[in-house]
Each structure stands twice: as structure tokens, then as C-alpha cells.
Amino acid sequence: MATPVTVRVRYFNLVRELTGCSAEEVTLGPDAATIGGLLGTLARTHGPAFDRFLWSEVGTVNSHVRLFLNDRALVDLRLGEAFADGDELLIFSAVSGG
Amino acid sequence: MDNLSIDLGTGQVKREPVAAADLLRGGRRTTGAFTARLVPASADPLGAHSIVVLAGGPLAGSGVSSAGRLSVGGKSPLTGGVKEANAGGTAGDSLARLGLRAVVLTGRRPPGERVLVVIDESGAKLVPCPELAGLGNFALAQRLRAGYAKDYTLVCVGPAGEEGLLAAGVSVTDVEFRPSRLAARGGMGAVLGDKGVKGVLIKKDGSRHAPGYESEAFKTARRVFNDAVRTSDRTKVLADYGTASTLAVVDRLGGLPTRNYSQGRFEGVERISGEALYDLIEKRGGAGAHSHACMAGCVIRCSNVVPAADGSETVSPLEYETLGMMGSNLGLDDLDTIARLNRRCNDLGVDTIEVGATLGVMAEAGLVPFGDGPGFERIVDEIGRGTFLGRLAANGCGLAGRVLGVKRTPVAKNQAFAAYDPRGVKGTGVTFATSPMGGDHTAGLTVFANVDHHSKEGQVDLSLRMQVGRASYDALGLCAFLQSSVGGRPELIVDLLKTLWQADVPAGYMDALGRDVIRAEIAYNRAAGLGPQTDRLPEFIDSEPLPPLNLTWDISPAELAALVDGLAPKER
Numbered sequence: 001m002a003t004p005v006t007v008r009v010r011y012f013n014l015v016r017e018l019t020g021c022s023a024e025e026v027t028l029g030p031d032a033a034t035i036g037g038l039l040g041t042l043a044r045t046h047g048p049a050f051d052r053f054l055w056s057e058v059g060t061v062n063s064h065v066r067l068f069l070n071d072r073a074l075v076d077l078r079l080g081e082a083f084a085d086g087d088e089l090l091i092f093s094a095v096s097g098g
Numbered sequence: 099m100d101n102l103s104i105d106l107g108t109g110q111v112k113r114e115p116v117a118a119a120d121l122l123r124g125g126r127r128t129t130g131a132f133t134a135r136l137v138p139a140s141a142d143p144l145g146a147h148s149i150v151v152l153a154g155g156p157l158a159g160s161g162v163s164s165a166g167r168l169s170v171g172g173k174s175p176l177t178g179g180v181k182e183a184n185a186g187g188t189a190g191d192s193l194a195r196l197g198l199r200a201v202v203l204t205g206r207r208p209p210g211e212r213v214l215v216v217i218d219e220s221g222a223k224l225v226p227c228p229e230l231a232g233l234g235n236f237a238l239a240q241r242l243r244a245g246y247a248k249d250y251t252l253v254c255v256g257p258a259g260e261e262g263l264l265a266a267g268v269s270v271t272d273v274e275f276r277p278s279r280l281a282a283r284g285g286m287g288a289v290l291g292d293k294g295v296k297g298v299l300i301k302k303d304g305s306r307h308a309p310g311y312e313s314e315a316f317k318t319a320r321r322v323f324n325d326a327v328r329t330s331d332r333t334k335v336l337a338d339y340g341t342a343s344t345l346a347v348v349d350r351l352g353g354l355p356t357r358n359y360s361q362g363r364f365e366g367v368e369r370i371s372g373e374a375l376y377d378l379i380e381k382r383g384g385a386g387a388h389s390h391a392c393m394a395g396c397v398i399r400c401s402n403v404v405p406a407a408d409g410s411e412t413v414s415p416l417e418y419e420t421l422g423m424m425g426s427n428l429g430l431d432d433l434d435t436i437a438r439l440n441r442r443c444n445d446l447g448v449d450t451i452e453v454g455a456t457l458g459v460m461a462e463a464g465l466v467p468f469g470d471g472p473g474f475e476r477i478v479d480e481i482g483r484g485t486f487l488g489r490l491a492a493n494g495c496g497l498a499g500r501v502l503g504v505k506r507t508p509v510a511k512n513q514a515f516a517a518y519d520p521r522g523v524k525g526t527g528v529t530f531a532t533s534p535m536g537g538d539h540t541a542g543l544t545v546f547a548n549v550d551h552h553s554k555e556g557q558v559d560l561s562l563r564m565q566v567g568r569a570s571y572d573a574l575g576l577c578a579f580l581q582s583s584v585g586g587r588p589e590l591i592v593d594l595l596k597t598l599w600q601a602d603v604p605a606g607y608m609d610a611l612g613r614d615v616i617r618a619e620i621a622y623n624r625a626a627g628l629g630p631q632t633d634r635l636p637e638f639i640d641s642e643p644l645p646p647l648n649l650t651w652d653i654s655p656a657e658l659a660a661l662v663d664g665l666a667p668k669e670r
Binding site for chain 1: 331332334335336338339343344346347350351352372373546548549550551582647
């Protein structure tokens with residue numbers, strides 16, 4: 001039988017202002033333990049401003065959202081990618097320049 | 099619009115109009131063109147034939163946000179090739195309002211003599227200033243404040259420039275007459291100091307403008323441009339967190355220089371990150387500020403002011419590259435220590451990237467333990483005292499590596515890597531290897547692209563695009579941070595050029611401009627002896643996997659050569 005999955009989520013720069021915290025643990029049911037499922041949960045939890053930060057009007061993740069899953073930058077984002085228990089997801093708001 | 103040439107030996111001043119073909123370009127294009135024209139490729143960068151060019155861009159002084167960068171260029175005593183370093187502050191705008199695109203300083207004063215070059219509407223004059231010799235930049239600005247702060251921009255060198263140290267930069271005052279915007283890289287401060295110039299004072303209140311300045315078309319283009327910058331989500335990140343926000347990203351990529359580029363992640367990253375810096379400023383208040391504009395009218399405001407525990411100002415700004423090179427690279431996890439090191443470097447007028455890399459090599463050689471903040475502060479203090487150790491710390495990382503026998507010396511074209519490990523951010527590694535500027539992130543930073551930075555796929559093309567884009571921005575006097583908001587809309591910049599200068603701007607102008615700049619720089623470097631063998635990274639990058647992600651460098655010399663050959667085809 002599938003078991004719930006707990007993911008540690010860390011927020012950086014402006015993102016932590018939108019969520020009001022710098023990290024949290026989120027437990028997802030086995031059917032929702034995907035990147036898309038987690039982002040949907042977070043959008044509902046943290047309100048409309050964070051929802052608008054994450055999601056475009058057509059339901060895609062905005063280009064200014066930068067995600068790392070553990071050590072890997074999620075470049076070609078697949079919303080159906082599943083988490084393993086204990087995974088860490090990092091969320092940044094992108095900048096450029098330097 | 100004119101160029102002003104000043105012979106420092108004779109005091110002769112010559113004002114000549116900018117050629118029509120050059121009205122739409124300045125900055126790095128102008129510094130490179132004068133260097134190619136006036137400095138024989140074989141010349142000693144600290145010799146009689148050297149020059150220093152100060153050049154603004156075509157949009158400076160017109161109220162366009164972030165368009166007043168000052169390019170400082172000539173032949174680099176550090177790389178041996180052509181060099182351009184640019185800085186914010188108020189100099190670009192001040193020059194433009196005097197109707198000047200560039201100031202070209204040739205010749206030199208007799209050994210030991212110091213002068214101020216004072217430039218206003220009537221021209222330029224040399225003012226002997228023996229009483230200012232050896233002053234740090236902050237004491238110099240303080241001394242000049244009463245007579246000049248309100249009406250002038252100061253461009254100056256600290257003691258390191260006067261001593262001809264190769265890590266010396268050229269400092270520019272910001273809106274508050276704070277001399278802490280450095281055109282830091284490549285040793286141009288040593289060239290200016292070697293000429294006997296302690297400072298250049300540029301009158302701010304000139305009244306000259308380009309022909310379309312009052313036109314409705316230009317005002318509309320400016321409003322559209324400034325609004326696009328102001329309303330960008332990415333601008334807000336820069337305003338609140340500055341470039342320091344990059345730290346956590348590069349650490350996560352495993353490319354954050356740690357203990358002299360021996361590791362790619364730093365266990366103390368959370369204590370020196372952009373978020374930690376934000377919290378420190380928030381908690382202490384006082385003089386601290388998350389957001390600060392180094393140029394008048396800049397709507398990005400990515401600069402900051404870092405307060406000490408008592409609320410007084412330690413340094414402004416504290417940026418990513420300094421946090422990397424004087425923080426994780428030295429094993430330091432204390433923001434106050436890093437801020438003090440930065441302040442001291444600004445006062446001496448040295449490049450925190452070059453000195454940070456050199457201190458890392460010195461630590462690896464056992465001269466000071468990694469993590470020993472007071473130890474590193476003592477060495478930086480020695481730069482000002484001119485001791486052997488101090489001179490070693492400020493004459494370039496490459497030299498320190500050779501003197502101390504350290505193989506892990508992070509340089510390209512003898513210039514230190516700027517806080518991105520090539521194995522973790524490969525496109526930026528390609529830039530370090532192939533740019534005529536050497537190990538300089540400002541020549542083509544790729545870390546913000548949404549690509550797999552660990553894969554070699556596409557990195558050469560990405561670096562090429564970034565190098566060309568950056569060169570065009572540098573030639574227009576534009577701040578790189580505009581790329582956050584309007585990087586994908588070059589038509590907005592073209593509209594500004596067209597309406598301000600009432601000129602036709604051909605299709606593809608910016609891309610062609612960037613390529614033209616780099617092509618000319620490569621040609622100069624080749625003539626100066628920087629052949630294809632210098633378009634490489636040091637061997638340790640090839641031979642050492644970078645922990646903890648065990649990242650390797652796998653871009654071949656042939657792939658690097660293809661980028662350079664594509665920009666500057668060999669003569670057949």
C-alpha cells in the first residue's frame with residue numbers, strides 16, 4: 001500500500017516573503033506526491049500572491065520560478081515527476097544580470 | 099558630442115568631435131578603439147605609451163535608468179591584453195552633460211608627482227596635489243568633499259593604484275560622493291596611478307544634451323523603457339536582495355568557490371547568503387539599506403548599505419562576487435568580517451575578486467588558515483603598508499600562485515575567476531576561457547539561464563550569446579542588471595537610441611555592435627601576444643573533480659577555439 005510522502009520545501013529571496021517562512025515540511029498523499037501536486041498544494045496554502053507567483057494564467061509554471069530538486073536544477077520541468085520521501089525542493093525567484 | 103584628450107606630461111588638452119559613426123556607441127567600444135589606435139600592442143601597460151580612457155555610453159545623462167556606466171579601459175598590466183572594466187556611480191552622466199563621450203589620458207607626470215584632473219565646461223586643467231598622495235579613497239573623498247562633493251564626480255585611485263599594484267581598480271563616487279563603485283578588474287587603477295593621477299573631478303552640472311532629448315518621441319521611449327524596468331518582478335528581487343541573492347543558487351549548483359576552489363559548496367552558506375544579509379540589514383537598521391541607487395535615476399536600485407552592529411555604515415555595496423571570493427573562498431562565514439574586508443579593499447582601491455582569489459591561494463600555501471578572519475584582515479591591511487606580503491596579496495592571483503608554488507590558481511589570462519567555479523557553471527567557464535577580458539564574469543555570465551549548468555551541451559553557444567550581449571551593453575553604457583527586465587526586448591533600447599540621437603539604427607545593431615567590440619579586442623590581444631593558447635582554463639579545472647557533486651570540466655580546447663574562431667575568423 002502506498003504511503004504518504006514528506007517533502008522539505010525551502011524558500012529563497014522574494015519567495016520567503018510570499019510564504020512568510022523560509023522552510024517547511026509538507027506531507028502529500030501518494031496520489032499528490034508530484035511536483036505539480038506539491039506546487040498546487042503550496043499555492044492553496046500560501047494564498048493568491050504566491051499562487052500568482054507560481055502559476056501563469058494558462059496553468060503553466062511561470063518562467064521566473066526556479067526550482068531545485070535536491071542537487072538538480074529542474075530545467076525541463078515535468079509536473080508529473082514524483083517525489084521520494086525525504087526529498088528537498090528549493091524555490092527561488094529568478095533574476096539575471098551579475 | 100566630443101572626446102577630450104589630455105596629455106598629462108605637457109598639460110595640453112584637445113577637444114575633438116566624436117565621429118558620426120560613433121555617436122551611437124561608446125563605453126567599451128570607445129575604450130577599445132582608443133587603445134588599439136594609441137597603444138602599441140607591444141607596449142608596457144605601465145609604460146610611457148599607456149593610456150587610460152574614461153568613456154560613457156550614448157544614453158548617459160538623459161534620464162534613462164541604469165544607462166550611466168563608466169567604462170575604464172586601456173592595456174591591462176594584469177592580463178597583458180586590452181581591458182575594459184566598468185562601474186556605476188555618477189561619472190557617465192557627468193561626462194555626457196559636459197558633452198563628452200570620453201576622456202583620454204595620455205602621457206604621465208614625473209615620478210612621484212600627483213595631480214587632480216579637473217574637467218568642466220571650459221575644458222580641463224591639472225592641479226598638483228602632493229598633499230593627497232597616499233590617501234585612502236575614503237579619506238580622499240572626505241578631503242575633497244567641501245570643495246567638490248556637491249558639483250563633481252570623483253574618479254580616483256587609492257594607495258594600491260599609486261603603488262602600481264596589479265589588483266588596483268579605479269573608483270567612482272556614487273550619488274552620495276562615496277568612492278566605492280569600482281571599475282575593479284584588470285589593474286586599470288595601477289595604470290592611472292602610474293601616470294601620477296590621484297583623481298579626476300568631473301563637473302556634474304553641464305547642460306548639454308543629444309539632439310532628441312526634448313522630443314516627445316524620446317520622452318515616450320524613455321517612459322516605456324523605465325516603466326518596463328520598474329515593473330519587472332526580477333527588478334524587485336534585485337532591489338530587495340541585490341546580487342547577494344545569487345549565493346544560494348550557485349551553492350546549490352555546487353559551483354560556489356570554497357577554500358580556494360577546492361569545493362563547490364560551503365557549509366556556512368546560510369550565514370552569508372542574500373537572505374542572511376537581508377535579515378542582518380533588517381535587524382540592525384541604522385545606516386543599513388536593502389536598496390540603494392548608485393546612479394542617479396536608477397530604478398533597479400540593486401546596491402545596498404551594510405551596517406555594523408552599532409548601526410553605522412560598514413560598506414556599500416556588498417555584492418555576490420565579494421561574498422563568494424572573500425567569504426566561502428576563504429572559509430569565512432561572518433558577514434561583518436566580509437563587509438570589513440570589502441570596506442578596506444574599497445579604501446585601498448583594489449579588486450575584491452582578485453584579492454579574494456589571491457588570499458585563497460595564500461591560505462592554501464599555509465600563510466593563513468582558511469576561516470581565520472583576523473588573519474585575512476591583517477594581510478589586507480598590509481597592502482596599505484606596502485609590505486612584501488601586502489604586495490603579494492595585491493599583485494594578482496596568478497603571480498601569488500607562481501611565487502607560492504600553488505597549482506590550484508584560479509585564473510584565466512592571468513585574471514582571477516569571479517566567484518563561479520567553471521565545473522559548476524560551465525557556460526561561465528567558457529566565458530572565462532575565451533573572453534578577451536580573461537576570468538571576468540561581466541564578460542558573459544550564464545548562471546541565470548534556465549539550462550543544465552552541469553552539462554556541456556549548449557554551453558559554448560550560451561556563452562557566445564552572453565558575451566555578445568554583454569559587449570553590446572558595455573558599449574552602450576548600460577548596466578547588466580537591465581537584462582533582468584528588458585534583456586528580451588532590445589527594441590526598447592533601439593527606440594531610445596533612435597529618438598535621442600534622431601538617427602537610423604540598422605536592424606541587428608546591438609548584436610553587430612557586441613561582435614564588433616569582441617572581434618577588435620581579440621585582434622589586439624593576438625597582436626599583444628595573447629594567442630589561442632591563452633583561451634584556456636588552468637589544468638586543475640581539467641584534472642580535479644569538484645566535490646561534493648564531483649563535477650568535472652569536459653569542454654575541449656577545440657570547442658573553445660571554435661567559439662573564438664567564429665567571432666574572429668583567422669586570416670587565410
